[in-house]
Amino acid sequence: MSIGVHNIGQGCVTCLDHDEHYILTFPNGYGRQSILTVPWIELGGECSISCSKTGYNASIVFHTKPFYGGKKHRITAEIFSPNDKKPFCSIEGEWNGVMYAKYSTGENAVFIDTKKMPTIKKKVRKLEDQDDFESRCLWKDVTYNLK
Numbered sequence: 001m002s003i004g005v006h007n008i009g010q011g012c013v014t015c016l017d018h019d020e021h022y023i024l025t026f027p028n029g030y031g032r033q034s035i036l037t038v039p040w041i042e043l044g045g046e047c048s049i050s051c052s053k054t055g056y057n058a059s060i061v062f063h064t065k066p067f068y069g070g071k072k073h074r075i076t077a078e079i080f081s082p083n084d085k086k087p088f089c090s091i092e093g094e095w096n097g098v099m100y101a102k103y104s105t106g107e108n109a110v111f112i113d114t115k116k117m118p119t120i121k122k123k124v125r126k127l128e129d130q131d132d133f134e135s136r137c138l139w140k141d142v143t144y145n146l147k
Contacts, residue, residue, distance in 0.1 A: 005029040027062040055082025
C-alpha cells in the first residue's frame with residue numbers, strides 16, 4: 001500500500017552574500033506501508049541543482065526502499081565542476097541522517113550530519129510586506145482555517 005506525489009517544476013534558491021542563484025528540482029514523495037511494518041514517508045527519484053553563475057551542478061538520487069531488505073532514506077549524489085563530465089565529489093548516506101563525501105583526491109569525510117544540525121527559526125517578511133503570490137500571503141486563509 002502506498003501513495004505517491006510527483007513534484008513538477010523547479011525552485012530557485014538565492015545566496016544573497018554571494019549573488020548566486022541555484023535552480024533545483026525536487027524528489028517525489030511517497031507514503032508507504034507494508035503488512036508487517038509501521039507506515040513511513042520516503043523520497044524517491046532524481047533531482048538536480050545548478051548555478052549559472054559558477055557553472056557548478058549536482059545530480060542527486062533519492063533511493064526508495066526495495067520491497068524486501070534494503071534501507072530507507074538512502075541518497076547518492078555527484079557534484080561537478082563547470083564543464084567537467086567527471087564528478088569531483090560523490091556523496092552517499094541517508095538524507096535524514098549522516099552523508100559521507102568521497103572526493104576525487106581520495107579523501108573521505110563526513111559531508112553533513114543532519115541530526116547534529118541546529119534548528120534555525122525562519123526569517124520571513126510580514127504578510128503586509130509580501131506580494132500577493134508569495135506563499136505565506138497566498139495561503140494565509142488556508143493556514144488560518146487549518147489552525
